[in-house]
Amino acid sequence: MKSMRINIYKQIAMGKSVVILSFFMLIAGGCGQTTKKQAGVAINETVSGQVESDSTVQSEYDNHPVENEEKNFRQIGIDEKIGNRTLKDYLSDKKIPQIFKDVFQQKQSIFEDEEKTFPIIYTLSSTDKERHPFYFVLVTRTMWWADGMFAEGLGMEARKYVESNTRQFLDYFLTETVLTSYDFKQWAKFTLYEILIDSDENLEELENTRNKMKKNCKGCSSEKIKMIDKFIENMYAEYNEIQRRNMEWEKNNL
Numbered sequence: 001m002k003s004m005r006i007n008i009y010k011q012i013a014m015g016k017s018v019v020i021l022s023f024f025m026l027i028a029g030g031c032g033q034t035t036k037k038q039a040g041v042a043i044n045e046t047v048s049g050q051v052e053s054d055s056t057v058q059s060e061y062d063n064h065p066v067e068n069e070e071k072n073f074r075q076i077g078i079d080e081k082i083g084n085r086t087l088k089d090y091l092s093d094k095k096i097p098q099i100f101k102d103v104f105q106q107k108q109s110i111f112e113d114e115e116k117t118f119p120i121i122y123t124l125s126s127t128d129k130e131r132h133p134f135y136f137v138l139v140t141r142t143m144w145w146a147d148g149m150f151a152e153g154l155g156m157e158a159r160k161y162v163e164s165n166t167r168q169f170l171d172y173f174l175t176e177t178v179l180t181s182y183d184f185k186q187w188a189k190f191t192l193y194e195i196l197i198d199s200d201e202n203l204e205e206l207e208n209t210r211n212k213m214k215k216n217c218k219g220c221s222s223e224k225i226k227m228i229d230k231f232i233e234n235m236y237a238e239y240n241e242i243q244r245r246n247m248e249w250e251k252n253n254l
Contacts, residue, residue: 083133
């Protein structure tokens with residue numbers, strides 16, 4: 001299990017063109033649960049799109065600066081809506097921790113003060129309907145930067161969320177125009193990482209996740225059922241990419 005954990009987080013690093021395992025990657029397995037418990041306490045009272053084609057995403061957002069052209073990271077305008085409120089409204093909301101806003105706007109790295117940024121992951125389970133759309137988009141944005149322990153915690157919560165809150169997950173990608181097909185793939189990637197770590201690379205677990213998602217989406221439209229299948233397809237595609245990277249890495253480093 002430890003070797004599998006190291007292998008998966010090596011893939012995260014390699015995705016950033018970094019083939020070096022950090023200290024946190026090596027100890028993530030032993031500290032993940034403790035960190036989660038601490039983060040859950042820290043968050044306490046504070047935290048009470050549409051799926052498009054890649055070409056559409058690129059053309060539609062040409063007027064927005066892109067931090068990383070290769071990854072098609074989506075910058076969000078201050079007056080764009082997330083849920084029923086604009087980003088400007090959320091940034092002026094005193095009930096949202098300032099550090100969450102700073103991470104959202106990339107004014108602060110998720111690694112600068114992990115004790116305060118780790119709780120971002122657990123906003124997925126927030127019952128605050130007014131602010132949850134902001135939290136969901138915030139968590140989605142951290143998937144572009146996550147590494148080490150933060151990535152592990154993110155994978156754990158991502159899997160739990162898509163399997164138990166399937167309808168809400170799909171609704172966000174159908175209604176929130178700030179979310180892109182690239183974001184959808186990021187969710188599939190982090191869910192896959194957690195499945196591979198938890199099951200010691202048993203791909204049958206991907207089908208179990210498909211079944212859980214469909215079970216929690218009984219009565220859903222055919223569009224949502226197709227989205228679930230696409231989500232699983234993205235996980236299989238990412239797994240194949242992991243295997244390719246492994247072979248390439250071993251060829252160049254062993």
